[in-house]
Amino acid sequence: MAWVNAIIQGVLTGGLYALFACGLSLMFGVMKVVNLAHGDLAVIAGYLAIFVITVLHVPVLWSVVIVLPVMAAGGYLLQRTLIQSALDRGVLTTLIVTFGLSVVIENGLLEFFTANSRGIGAGMTLVTGSFKIGSQIYIAYLLLLIFAVAVVVLLGLQYFLSRSKYGRLIRAVADDREAAQLAGADYRHVFGIASGIALGTVALGGIAYGMYSNLDPTTGTDTILLFAFAAVVIGGLGSLWGTLLGGVVLGVAQQVGAQINISDELLAGYIVFLAVLVLRPQGLISRRAGS
């Protein structure tokens, strides 16, 4: 029964990891940008939520309504300025620039918010509560909600990419930037929209993690970015549903590892990550975003 529980917990945690990963995957799929500041931007979203909740006294979940559009708009601007100018100098430059951005964000957060870790919505029933199936399986409300949000986000993204005008343009630009330009599309604008969407998902991931665990200035790189990377690689680069599959596989591996020995939790996840890289480098699902 303990093993069944471990697998269920792993699957649910996979939803959180999918939220970390889908934005990273989208930005890579469309712009070929590996955004090393991805996790730090999620932490910014989390801190922003804490700020909004404290200052405006809005309920915890309502902070999403404010933080998500702010992060999405920030994502558009970030792409149109910093990342685009790096892209113009070559794809490799984006690695250096987003790495630099990551360092700046971490140190900025450390400077202004200290190294103390903070949680979001501590004490809420949603955050601490759970229900019981059978005698040994506890399902946390929060994890279930996060998993549901991840599925809804992926469904929404898939619908947007396959049905909407901008979704179509995003796929067209990802396929052939020049041909899209000849059709009258300003690819920089399309890149901006893709980044805006990616950072919208990042905002959800950051807030979700702040409720699930704690955020501190280094959480972005030592947890969120790493798990996002692992989920993307396991699931398959550029595949939307692959991020959920990758997240679930990572989550299950971690929970099963923890079941064997509590200190093996992270190790087990990375062993699976490495195994996939060696045995199936294209990932479990190897398709392009949206298709």
Add this chain to the structure above:
Amino acid sequence: MTAQRVTGDGEAGRGQENGTPLLEVRDLVVHHGQLRALDAISLRVLPGEVYAIIGANGAGKSTLLRTIAGLHQPTSGSILFDGKDVSGLRPDRRAAQGIGMVPEGRRLFGSLTVEENLKVGATYARQGPWNIEQVYDMFGWMRERRGQLTAQLSGGEQQAVALGRALVANPRVLMLDELSLGLAPVVVQRIYGMLPQILQTGLTILLVEQDVSQALRVASHIQCLLEGRTTLEGRPADVTADQVEAAYFGLAGDGPAGRPGEGSEQ
């Protein structure tokens, strides 16, 4: 090498060419790194005409079209569209002005279906006679196969989709880069057979073609490039096969073939 402008009956034959050009290129110089890909190329495309650029591989034909579309930045020279200088505009802004292009190698969006490819083409469409339904009417098979990915189509079918994608934007001038590339002659015939129907809707066509006989058949004006320079231009009826051959292969200095008595030199 001296460029030749060949006309059949002196100044009278050029009367039409003195009209206002829809697209004009003046002294265009384009470099690929150190290589001078285009060297002082000029051309005037009149409304409603089929203007063909011919030349061997590496003559600079595609570079010329890509520069007009805005995908390459010229070193010097200017591009005027409808009298306005568009040299400083981004490719998407030029497309919005009505400069359309079917790029070499078709360049369809591989993860999009046939219909989605057309929809992308129509996203920023100008007002005009073409829409997706019209394209389906022109290529009957396309309607039934609109849900397929373009990779599942034959080369000729892909070329038709590429043509349709450019048409639905309702360009004023449509640039066609090597339509015949990699296609069976019968398929090439079929696609070129569509041109009259396209011209009827008021478009102007600037095409690049390696297949000289094909170009001579459809064009109202031809211009031959060799290593980035113009070696011959005129109406197909006024140039001889020898002149074209000489201009195409750069034999102009080798004998009388390249210097016909009826040609007037510039």
